[in-house]
Amino acid sequence: MKRIPSATLRLAAAGLTVVSISTAVGAGLAQQAPNRTPVEIGVYSGRHYNTDKELYRQFTARTGIKVNVLESKDDAIIERLKSEGRNTPADVLVLVDAARLDIATDQGLFQPTRSAALQRDVPANLRDSQGRWYGLTRRVRAVVVNPKLVNPATIRTYADLANPALKGKLCLRERKSPYNQSLVASQMILRGDATTRNWVRGMVANVKQPFFTSDTPLARAVARGECAVGVVNSYYVARMLSGAGGAEDKRLAQQVKIVYVNPSHVNISGAGVTRHAKNPQAALRLIEFLASPTGGRGYAEANNEYPLKGVGNNPYLKGFGTFRADGVSVEQIGSRSRAATQMMEANGWK
Numbered sequence: 001m002k003r004i005p006s007a008t009l010r011l012a013a014a015g016l017t018v019v020s021i022s023t024a025v026g027a028g029l030a031q032q033a034p035n036r037t038p039v040e041i042g043v044y045s046g047r048h049y050n051t052d053k054e055l056y057r058q059f060t061a062r063t064g065i066k067v068n069v070l071e072s073k074d075d076a077i078i079e080r081l082k083s084e085g086r087n088t089p090a091d092v093l094v095l096v097d098a099a100r101l102d103i104a105t106d107q108g109l110f111q112p113t114r115s116a117a118l119q120r121d122v123p124a125n126l127r128d129s130q131g132r133w134y135g136l137t138r139r140v141r142a143v144v145v146n147p148k149l150v151n152p153a154t155i156r157t158y159a160d161l162a163n164p165a166l167k168g169k170l171c172l173r174e175r176k177s178p179y180n181q182s183l184v185a186s187q188m189i190l191r192g193d194a195t196t197r198n199w200v201r202g203m204v205a206n207v208k209q210p211f212f213t214s215d216t217p218l219a220r221a222v223a224r225g226e227c228a229v230g231v232v233n234s235y236y237v238a239r240m241l242s243g244a245g246g247a248e249d250k251r252l253a254q255q256v257k258i259v260y261v262n263p264s265h266v267n268i269s270g271a272g273v274t275r276h277a278k279n280p281q282a283a284l285r286l287i288e289f290l291a292s293p294t295g296g297r298g299y300a301e302a303n304n305e306y307p308l309k310g311v312g313n314n315p316y317l318k319g320f321g322t323f324r325a326d327g328v329s330v331e332q333i334g335s336r337s338r339a340a341t342q343m344m345e346a347n348g349w350k
Contacts, residue, residue, distance in 0.1 A: 038064060038065075038066055039064070039065045039066070039279055039282050040065070040066040040067075040068060040279070041065060041066070041067055041068070041091040041092060041277075041278075041279050041282045041283050041286060042068045042069075042070065042088075042089040042090045042091050042092070043056070043067055043068065043069045043070070043090065043091070043092045043093075043094060043286070044070050044072075044077040044080070044081060044090040044092070044093050044094065044274075045069055045070070045071050045077070045092075045093075045094040046071075046072070046073060046074035046077060046094060046095045046096050046100070046269075047071070047094055047096065047269060047302075047303070048071045049302040049303055050302075051298060051301065051302035052069075052299065052302050053069065054298070055289075055290065055295055055298050055299060055302075056069060056286075058295070058298075059285075059286055059289050059290075059295070062289070063282075063285060063289075065279075065282045065285065065286070067286065068089070070090070074095050074096060074097070074100045074178075075100075077093070077095075078093075078095075078100070078103060078104050078107070078109065081093060081104075081109050081274065082107060082109065085276065086276045087276075088274060088276050089278075090274050090277070091273065091274055091277035091278060091279050091280065091282065091283035092271055092272070092273060092274065092277070092283045092286055092287060093109060093110065093133075093271060093272055093274050094136070094269065094270070094271040095133075095269070095270060095271070096139075096178075096267075096268075096269040096270075097178040097179060097182055097267055097268075097269075098178075098182045098185070098267055098268065098330045098331075098333040098334040098337065099178040099181050099182055099185075099333075099334055099337035100178055101128075101133050101268075101270050101272075101330070101334055102331075102333075102334025102335060102337055103334075104133075104272075105128065105132055105133065105334070108275055109274060109275055110128075110132035110133055110272035110273065110274065110275060111132065111272075111273050111274065111275045111277065111280065112130045112131045112132055113131045113132070113272070113273050113280070113284050114131055115131070115134075115284055115287075115288055117288045117291075117292070118131075118134050118287065118288055118291055121288075121291045121292055121293065121296070121308065121309075122134045122135050122291050122308055123135070123308060123309070124329075125327060125328065125329040125330060125331075126138070126268055126270075126308060126330055127270075127330075127331075128272070128331050129331055132272050133270045133271060133272035134270055134271060134272065134287055134291055135268035135269070135270045135291070135308055135330065136268065136269050136270055136271055136287075136290050136291055136296060136299050136300075136308070137268060137269045137296070137299055137300040137303070137305040137306065137307065137308070138266050138267070138268055138300070138305060138306040138307070138308060138325075139179075139233045139234070139235060139266070139267045139268065139269070139305050139306070140233065140234050140260060140264050140265070140266055140267075140306065140323055140325075141179060141182075141183045141231060141232075141233060141264065141265040141266075141267065142231070142232060142233070142234040142237075142258050142259060142260055142261075142264065142320070142323075143155050143158075143161070143229060143230070143231055143258070143259040143260075143261055144218075144219050144222050144229070144230045144231070144232050144237060144256050144257070144258055144259075145222070145228065145229050145256060145257045145258075145259055146222050146223060146225055146227075146228050146229070146255065146256055147256075147257050148225065148255075149169065149225060149228035150166070150169065150228040150229055152257045152259050155229065155259045155261065156261060156262060157261045157262060158183070158187065158199070158261055158265070159199060160261075161199075161202075161203050161206070161229065161231070162198070162199050162201075162202025162203050162205075162206065163202075163206075164202075164205075164206070166206045166228070166229055167205065167206045168206065168208050169206065169208065169227055169228035169229055170203060170206040170207050170208060170227060170228075170229050170230070171207070171208055171212060171218050171221055171222060171226070171227035171229070171230040172203065172207050172211055172212070172218075172230065172231060172349070173211060173212045173213070173214065173215060173218055173231070173232075174211040174212065174213060174349075174350060175211070175341065175344045175345060175349045175350060176341075177214075178337070179215070179233055179267065180231070180344070180349075181337045181340050181341050181344070182265070182267050182333050182334075182337060182340070183231070183265050184196065184200065184340035184341075184343060184344055185333045185334075185336035185337050185339070185340035186265045186326060186328045186333050187199060187265075188336055188339065188340060188343070189328050189332055189333065189336060190326060190328060193343070196343065197343055197347060200343060200344060200347045200348075200349060201347045201348070203349075204347060204348040204349055208226070208227045210350075211349075211350045212230075215232040215233055215236040216236050216239075216240070216245070216249075218230045218231075218232055219232050219236055219237050219240065219252070219253070219256065220249070220252050222256050223252035223253065223255040223256045224252065224255075233267075234258050234260075234304075234317065234320055235303055235304040235305050235317075237253050237256065237258055237316075237320075238304035238314065238316035238317055238320070239303070239304050240252065240253035241253040241254070241316045241319075242304065242316060258320040258321075260320065260321060260322070260323035260324075262323075262324055263323075263324045263325060263326035263327070264323040264324065264325055264326060265326055265328070266325045266326065266328075266330075267330065267333075268330050269299075269305070270330075271287050271290065272287070273287070291308065293307070293309070296308055297312060297313075300312055300314075301313075301314060304316060304317060
């Protein structure tokens with residue numbers, strides 16, 4: 001019987017998903033280096049999509065580098081990486097949202113890296129200034145509208161969500177959502193604290209309680225007319241339209257309209273080489289592959305997100321129309337996320 005490494009057993013006992021991604025490498029490669037131990041890297045990922053695993057297999061097929069993936073929620077893998085310290089098997093950390101990337105950065109979980117490929121493929125506002133992490137996909141915080149209840153044309157900016165005309169018609173996700181924390185942080189950067197504070201108060205006054213715990217139930221509520229307007233990442237509605245959640249979700253998604261306000265807040269999923277990576281160069285090669293126009297396109301399509309540049313070929317996102325990004329640095333958004341959370345709490349965002 002094949003012996004399972006004790007580290008793997010500990011991870012499984014902790015309720016985390018461990019996936020070994022390996023692809024047979026051609027005989028020619030084996031003949032070139034018959035005595036070389038195959039390089040392996042560990043990936044801790046807050047993403048959990050089968051198409052991600054297929055990209056890791058493609059990377060292995062191209063490079064001969066085996067990828068072992070541990071998937072869980074971002075907060076859980078951040079805590080695990082902290083507790084493991086130098087003994088961690090993780091070489092790459094993948095997280096979603098600016099706030100989580102900022103937390104991991106502040107806790108010293110990444111190491112600075114340099115890569116001409118990443119400098120070329122990742123726009124400056126979507127990567128860390130010291131090379132500790134790099135954006136892999138873009139996600140837009142959009143307004144979802146039930147056109148039977150509210151004219152979508154009346155929603156042109158995020159500021160319109162505080163219009164008293166929407167009193168009792170607005171649904172929001174709860175304060176602890178990192179997506180909303182990052183949205184508020186971006187508004188603080190763009191509009192200043194005082195204006196953002198008034199905006200938060202205005203939205204809270206319009207909210208139809210309770211606050212939601214995730215974006216998909218919020219989108220469903222808007223479609224059913226339980227509220228008229230909400231704020232979601234657009235990929236949630238795209239996922240519903242694709243039928244991935246079933247026929248009823250697809251039907252509901254067809255009842256709403258996604259509005260990209262001008263300008264729109266853009267967040268990311270991103271990755272960096274861990275501080276105690278055993279194979280940092282191999283880890284950097286994986287990040288370069290995932291951020292490249294080829295690999296990155298697949299990483300974005302896995303979750304109906306936007307690639308780092310352009311729109312991609314996702315038919316649902318194309319159907320939502322174009323958007324103009326606000327251009328705010330994700331690094332700067334992350335640095336303001338704590339202040340944003342405090343502002344939200346102080347002004348009634350539950």
